[in-house]
Amino acid sequence: MLQILASRGDLVLLRDSVEWEGRSLLKALIREVALKGEQVQVLGCEVSEEVFREGLDSDTNSRLVYHDIFRDPQGWTGNWGPLGILRACLRGAEPGPCTLAVDSLSWLLLHAPCSALCQTLRALGHDNSHPGRVRVLGLLHEDVHGPGPLGALRSLAQIEVTVGGNLGFTTAQVFHPKPRHRSIEQTYWFSILPNFSLEFHKEPLLEPRPHRGPQSPTVDAMADLTFNVHLSKKEREARDTLALPFHFSSEKQQSLLHPALASSTSQIFYEPDADDYLDQEDPDDDLDI
Template sequence: MRGKTDPRPVTIALDSLSWLLLHLPCTTLCQTLYALNYQDSSLGDSSPVQQVRVLGLLHEELHGPGPVGALSSLAQSEVTLSGTAGQASAHILYRRPQQHPTVKTQWFSIRPDFSLDLQGGPPLASQPHPDPHIFQVDPTTHLTFNLHLSKKEKEAKDNLTLPFQFSSEKQQALLCPSLGQATSYIFYEPDVYDDLDQEDPDDDLDI
């Protein structure tokens, strides 16, 4: 792994990280993967070190959010596969140092010879054809209320004054009371437990 004469990049493929998680603690696996990926940081510049890339397959449905999130935080590139062989998609998340992550979705299908057929976008969903033998039920047939009002009902609806609506006379009486009209007052008697401190309680905060 740390050959001095051949420092070419090396890729380690792990066909099942799920199997390793069943036999090793999650912390041990994460520390091992981190050491493989960042081993060159522990050596000096005079020692040529092989660049190691780790490619691992993880079945997310077999693990909880804790192990999945821990392994995801170590990955520079994360590819999430979904769909079937006839129509699948790859959600690609690429993390660059000191840059915003790049997200891309690639649609593809697998041919009978196991080669990939890359597609530019998601497939168009086929519109379902209605079955002529199925009787379509009118949703407005058995309603408990009338959707259509008669002319007399519309007039009664327009003339109805709702409780929250004020007439012009009532608005004028409320806004401009007459001189002879009695004026209302609000009397408040403080309780013994009321906080009557007029000072701002946030004055002592250093903001």
């Protein structure tokens, strides 16, 4: 993933969310840039300078030029404007490659139109007043903005890094949009150490392997049943001698084919009770008038 620091892209968009914060990864990338000897300008909007520098080693902190607008946001907005702040960060910078880390672009979107911010970011990469190529590392809280501002910034970015996680690991999906070529997308699994150095991991298995422990004894599922599911020899013979209700024996066939013979052998007698009421006009008692 550190290959994004070797590219001279104008805008590296670092996208995070409520579930996975991206400021730690931003500080880790800043540390790598500083260790390479490049100058780093930091525009801090959302946290104080002390909080941002916390955890970084002294060598890295000595290479950072921090522009703190967290303590006095109205003063910066009134004197420079949100877009003038970005240009002011590069004034006085030393010649050579320069990285401008913005924490965050979401704060600037709350104080300036999206179109004006995009124009300023595009102009920073072609600013002739600074003798050197400028890379912008912009942190963006993607779940705060709608699809319009998010799509506009994505169209400017040479590299997109989306912070996420899976299976207990932090992931970074790096996307290289190439209009005339096939885009490249890679996923990195890593951990951020207390000194904000990156430790990369191999991609974990999607499904954990089954634990090969000692086999448990086989449990008899019919041990606690209150009835017997097996038949003895005598019970099986008695079952075979029973006539099934749907089986037509010869006696049943004769009774169905010759009802007169069956009626001669059997009769039905009806004796009404004392409470029975026989209506000759409605013997079935199915009329309701």
